[in-house]
Amino acid sequence: MKSKYNVILFILLITFWIILTPIINFLSVLIGAVISLLIVLYSRDIAFKDEEMPDYTLINLITYLKFILILIVEIIKSNISVAKIVLNPSLPLSPCFVKVPVKFKNDVLNVIFANAVTLTPGTITVDMQEDGFIIHALTKEAAEGMTNSVIEQYCRRLEDGGIKNN
Incomplete structure (x- = not known):
């Protein structure tokens, strides 16, 4: 089962390499394949266990793509919000920590949620505890807005959409 994930990771990495490579020729693809293989070999023992990995079905992939689109929208909205704060001459900051249960x-999913919060400007996940997350926010x-956020709701959809429970 683990080899299936290694193959998928290799394909994703080499595809990403080809997308980013300005000139596609045999040498650049070969270099990308070697680097991708090294990454797969290095990370195979530090990845999640098989029972923690999501099922790769079409429905789950569509759900993940929707989550990525939602996350991009949230990042854009947060960028605008932080830009308004920074460009305001009075700099209306009220930084605080909040525990999100x-x-x-x-x-x-805990890692996905923590990383999604950290990716949105103005918030950062400081700690992941047994009963929730400690998040720092600029205002x-x-x-x-972190309690019952769109990101949390969509992570719940991902949880209901087929990620196996421990």
């Missing part, structure tokens, strides 16, 4: 049944409004 969110816990998913699966460690993969109190952003901190209050």
Whole structure:
């Protein structure tokens, strides 16, 4: 089962390499393949266990793509919000920490949620605890918006959409 994930990871990495390579020729693809193989070999023992990995079905992949689109929209909205704060001459910051009582049944989703929060400008996941996350926000409004956020709701959809429970 693990070899299936290694093959998928290799294909994703080599595809990403080809997309980013300005000139596609045999040598550049070969270099990308070697680097991708080294990454797969290096990361195979530090990845999640098989029972923690999501099932790769068409429905799950569509759900993940929707999540990525939602995340991009949230990142854009947060960028605009942070830009308004920074460009305001009075710099209306009210930084604070908030504990968000969110816990998913699966460690993969906990990591996805924590990383999604950190990717959105103005918030960062500081700690992941047994009963939730400690998040730092630039404003109190952003901190209050973390409870029952769109990201959390969509992670719940991902949880219901087929990620195996521990």
